[in-house]
Amino acid sequence: MSVETKVDFIIVGQGLAGSVLALELVKRKKNIIVFDEPEKNRASLIAAGLFNPVTGKLMTRTWKAAELFSALRFFYSEAEQVIKKKCFYPMPLYRPFLSVEEQNEWMGKSAESGMLDHIEKVFPHSTYGSDVNDYFGGLLLKNCGYLDTTAFLSGVRQMLIGSNCFKDVYFDETKVGWSDHEVRYEGIRADKIIYANGLGAQQSIFFNQLPLRALKGETLLIKTASTFERIYNRGVYLVPVGEKGVYKVGATYNTKDKTGATTAEGKSELVEKLNGLIKVSYDIVGQDWGFRPTTPDRRPVLGAHPDHPNLVIFNGLGTKGVSLAPYFASQMAQWLCGEGEIEKAVRVSRFY
Ligand SMILES: Cc1cc2nc3c(=O)[nH]c(=O)nc-3n(C[C@H](O)[C@H](O)[C@H](O)COP(=O)(O)OP(=O)(O)OC[C@H]3O[C@@H](n4cnc5c(N)ncnc54)[C@H](O)[C@@H]3O)c2cc1C
Numbered sequence: 001m002s003v004e005t006k007v008d009f010i011i012v013g014q015g016l017a018g019s020v021l022a023l024e025l026v027k028r029k030k031n032i033i034v035f036d037e038p039e040k041n042r043a044s045l046i047a048a049g050l051f052n053p054v055t056g057k058l059m060t061r062t063w064k065a066a067e068l069f070s071a072l073r074f075f076y077s078e079a080e081q082v083i084k085k086k087c088f089y090p091m092p093l094y095r096p097f098l099s100v101e102e103q104n105e106w107m108g109k110s111a112e113s114g115m116l117d118h119i120e121k122v123f124p125h126s127t128y129g130s131d132v133n134d135y136f137g138g139l140l141l142k143n144c145g146y147l148d149t150t151a152f153l154s155g156v157r158q159m160l161i162g163s164n165c166f167k168d169v170y171f172d173e174t175k176v177g178w179s180d181h182e183v184r185y186e187g188i189r190a191d192k193i194i195y196a197n198g199l200g201a202q203q204s205i206f207f208n209q210l211p212l213r214a215l216k217g218e219t220l221l222i223k224t225a226s227t228f229e230r231i232y233n234r235g236v237y238l239v240p241v242g243e244k245g246v247y248k249v250g251a252t253y254n255t256k257d258k259t260g261a262t263t264a265e266g267k268s269e270l271v272e273k274l275n276g277l278i279k280v281s282y283d284i285v286g287q288d289w290g291f292r293p294t295t296p297d298r299r300p301v302l303g304a305h306p307d308h309p310n311l312v313i314f315n316g317l318g319t320k321g322v323s324l325a326p327y328f329a330s331q332m333a334q335w336l337c338g339e340g341e342i343e344k345a346v347r348v349s350r351f352y
Pocket residue numbers: 012013014015016017018035036037038039042043044045046047048049050051169170171172196197198199200201216217218219250251252289290291292293315316317318319320321322323
């Protein structure tokens with residue numbers, strides 16, 4: 001007779017969504033098992049890991065910036081202790097101005113109350129001119145930085161393996177069985193299964209109705225003789241990757257290209273923007289691609305399947321997985337533990 005294992009939750013996927021949620025549930029003393037089929041190009045490993053509260057062409061404060069950014073600071077600092085690995089790098093971000101008009105506009109904007117929290121300084125003159133083209137000065141933002149997603153994900157994985165709650169295999173949902181109060185999967189009984197499987201949800205028989213869309217992104221890896229003490233961002237960003245003088249440059253946004261490969265167009269777009277930004281010489285040492293799991297309203301998607309209450313989704317982190325995951329994983333964990341609600345804007349029910 002085979003021995004059954006009983007856990008509180010099965011998590012499908014160990015990208016950013018699954019990893020952050022796993023830590024939130026372990027913190028609440030829940031028993032979990034995480035399944036992950038490693039795919040080279042999962043979004044979480046391709047990501048530069050950048051977080052920045054002032055984004056978009058119009059450079060506005062991102063949605064729920066105050067809540068998201070205080071949650072992420074706390075979460076990743078604590079996570080480093082739990083996984084015993086350095087992965088969280090707060091760092092200022094500098095955005096050169098392109099004109100005097102833009103400079104004037106930011107002189108005014110910097111006095112706005114919401115922005116005050118995020119602006120370190122507005123420079124009216126070239127300040128980092130040995131690194132970048134900033135003839136009109138630029139904007140130095142605080143509360144920015146990057147998560148080394150490779151270190152974070154491998155740290156979480158090692159922790160889960162050490163606690164005997166990780167399975168490095170594909171989760172085949174056709175083998176799921178259930179009764180009223182629990183689900184069963186290959187000798188494991190659980191209260192709920194949480195789908196944190198990124199674009200894998202598009203193939204799910206339970207969640208393929210959700211409007212999850214793949215947004216392709218390409219990045220370059222460059223090597224320079226320079227070491228930058230801040231992230232530069234204008235058209236593209238340059239984010240350190242851990243090795244001296246090596247930076248990730250990204251990213252493209254392509255809704256039409258569904259090919260799983262790097263492209264010459266992606267490379268030339270990034271090179272053109274990079275040459276407009278930095279002054280130092282560099283060698284291109286790599287190029288990569290990935291697909292972001294996005295939703296039409298650019299909000300994450302959380303909650304239970306309408307017909308199967310013990311099948312739950314945590315997905316749609318889109319272009320901002322690093323900053324969205326901690327706040328919403330905490331909300332998700334509270335809800336799973338019966339301690340709170342999922343806020344309306346991100347509930348899965350908006351799509352059913
Ligand atoms: C080029 C690029 C640059 C980016 N840069 C940034 C950035 O700078 N900052 C930022 O915040 N975000 C960035 N993002 C977005 C970020 O990567 C995503 O928001 C985030 O990684 C999504 O995480 P996820 O866990 O939902 O999905 P994924 O990372 O795709 O993880 C899903 C996991 O589920 C697993 N899986 C799927 N189906 C199954 C199954 N049936 N059984 C077992 N395992 C399964 C997959 O193998 C995978 O490991 C970028 C994305 C791209 C593509």
